[in-house]
Every structure is written in C-alpha cells, then in structure tokens.
Amino acid sequence: MGKNQKKKSNKRFWWVLISVIIIVGVGSSLFFFNFFGIGIDALNNSDTAGSVEQKDLSKKEEEKINQVRSTVGESHQDLGDFVASTHEFYNDTTGYGGINNLDWEEQKNKSEQVIMEIEKLTLDVSDESLKQDLQSILNVSQQAIEEEEAEDVRSLHRYFHDLDIALNDYQSYDRIWNVTETLKEVR
Structure with a gap:
C-alpha cells in the first residue's frame, strides 16, 4: 500500500469514527429527552x-x-x-x-x-x-x-x-x- 493510499485510509477512518460518535451522541440525547418526557424548555x-x-x-x-x-x-x-x-x-x-x-x-x-x-x-x-x-x-x-x-x-x-x-x-x-x-x- 502506498503512502498516499495510507493517508486517505487514515482520513477516512477518522471521518467515519467522528461521524459515528456524533450520530450516537445525538441519538442518545434524543432518546434520553424523549424517554424522560423532557422538552426543550426544561433545558433553561x-x-x-x-x-x-x-x-x-x-x-x-x-x-x-x-x-x-x-x-x-x-x-x-x-x-x-x-x-x-x-x-x-x-x-x-x-x-x-x-x-x-x-x-x-x-x-x-x-x-x-x-x-x-x-x-x-x-x-x-x-x-x-x-x-x-x-x-x-x-x-x-x-x-x-x-x-x-x-x-x-x-x-x-x-x-x-x-x-x-x-x-x-x-x-x-x-x-x-x-x-x-x-x-x-x-x-
């Protein structure tokens, strides 16, 4: 595997990892607020x-x-x-x-x-x-x-x-x- 291909592969890995973390974080937050019946106004x-x-x-x-x-x-x-x-x-x-x-x-x-x-x-x-x-x-x-x-x-x-x-x-x-x-x- 060449040096450029390795860099692209590493970049892709980090982008996928960051995307998964964001999706899991947003999904967990939505589940938490929905499960406990907490609305946006409760944040203030x-x-x-x-x-x-x-x-x-x-x-x-x-x-x-x-x-x-x-x-x-x-x-x-x-x-x-x-x-x-x-x-x-x-x-x-x-x-x-x-x-x-x-x-x-x-x-x-x-x-x-x-x-x-x-x-x-x-x-x-x-x-x-x-x-x-x-x-x-x-x-x-x-x-x-x-x-x-x-x-x-x-x-x-x-x-x-x-x-x-x-x-x-x-x-x-x-x-x-x-x-x-x-x-x-x-x-």
Missing part, C-alpha cells in the same frame, strides 16, 4: 416556561414583600407552614423537567389534600386578598383533579411559590409570578 428552567409573566425584584419590591410578610404572614403561621410544605412538594415534583412527566395519581392526591387543608385553614383568614388567593387555589386544584392538565399544576406551583414569599421567610427566589392578590401591591 422548566418553571420559567409558560405564558405567565415573571418579574425580577427591585429593592423597593423586596421591602414591600417584607411588609406583607410581617403583617399577613405573621397572623397566618399555620397557613404559612402548609404553604411552605406544599411549595416544596411542587418544587420536587415539577422542577427540572418534572412538569413534563407528572405522576397524575400523586398530583391528584396532593390537590385533594390542598382542597381539604385550605377549607380548614380559610376559616381563620381575615385578609381579603389572601382569601381570594386561597379560593383561586381551590378552583385550580379541582380543575387539576378533573382535567389532568400540566398547566394547572404549573399554576398551583406558582401560587404556592408567591404565597411562600408572602407568608414565610422563603429566600430562594429572585422573581415573583404575579399570580396572587396577596402580593398585588408589590407589582
């Missing part, structure tokens, strides 16, 4: 995908949140505990692409628990905006049970996220979702 952050506008917080808005927390949040600590644990549930089950692969039995059970707990806790709520938010959560929870739509679960997660900010000392945020009446004055 699955919870930021959607039609509800999100908002970066300014110092002034953070001060308003602290004011709401010290008034409404202070007088509803039992509700605040419930909101925090429910928010954690939604973080665990919908984050990192989980919204695209929901366990509907688990989501329906949680929605039923949310309805029962809010019906008990609403009796002690005097703040009208908080009452409106809780009624909205009841409606969306019932809808999630009946229709099994991921958008309803996303809405519930956003309600609990914003209420966790309003009622508790939830610090792992830099945005509010603008879905609650309780934080309306912050907007």
